[in-house]
Amino acid sequence: MQRFNxxxxxxxxxxxxxxxxxxxxxxxxxxSQMVAGNKLLKHGLHAESRRVGSVxxxxxxxxxxxxxxxxxxxxxxWVIGNAQMNDDLNVAMVNxxxxxxxxxxxxxxxxxxxxxxxxxxxxxxxxxLGDCEEFAGLPVIVVGESAGGHxxxxxxxxxxxxxxxxxxxxxxxLYYGVYDLTGTPSVRTAGR
Numbered sequence: 001m002q003r004f005n006x007x008x009x010x011x012x013x014x015x016x017x018x019x020x021x022x023x024x025x026x027x028x029x030x031x032s033q034m035v036a037g038n039k040l041l042k043h044g045l046h047a048e049s050r051r052v053g054s055v056x057x058x059x060x061x062x063x064x065x066x067x068x069x070x071x072x073x074x075x076x077x078w079v080i081g082n083a084q085m086n087d088d089l090n091v092a093m094v095n096x097x098x099x100x101x102x103x104x105x106x107x108x109x110x111x112x113x114x115x116x117x118x119x120x121x122x123x124x125x126x127x128x129l130g131d132c133e134e135f136a137g138l139p140v141i142v143v144g145e146s147a148g149g150h151x152x153x154x155x156x157x158x159x160x161x162x163x164x165x166x167x168x169x170x171x172x173x174l175y176y177g178v179y180d181l182t183g184t185p186s187v188r189t190a191g192r
């Protein structure tokens with residue numbers, strides 16, 4: 001780990017100091033997704049794009065009847081990314097576990113405060129856990145990575161206000177998320 005950290009210390013750091021950089025990265029991401037083609041077709045799957053209120057979501061269903069549902073919240077530092085960027089992982093979950101995946105295409109922090117992003121994730125969770133007839137009664141797992149881990153944790157905490165909805169959540173997989181914005185002591189003392 002120390003050798004790995006030493007290598008990281010020599011690498012250039014990605015810093016967003018303006019509103020242009022994330023937009024350029026977002027455009028490159030979208031372009032690469034178009035060039036790569038539809039990965040889902042290779043697996044015999046299809047993605048449905050729909051809106052939950054004003055929030056776009058992407059739904060990937062298994063070939064047979066779904067045994068559960070994954071609520072996927074993508075990462076990207078709150079300023080880049082989209083629901084499609086986790087297709088590789090989501091396709092693997094759909095095929096291996098026979099679950100449907102609902103990915104939130106939340107607004108990005110380039111134009112939206114974090115509270116608005118949280119509203120998008122919470123609105124999607126409330127719809128999935130309460131109003132979505134297609135997946136009623138199925139266990140729900142909330143998955144989030146990086147900024148999505150933070151948004152997933154915040155969504156689950158907000159759902160404490162609706163215990164009947166939270167009771168439908170069977171688990172959460174939150175990986176390398178941002179759970180404490182004050183940082184750890186090692187982060188606070190690391191300097192620039």
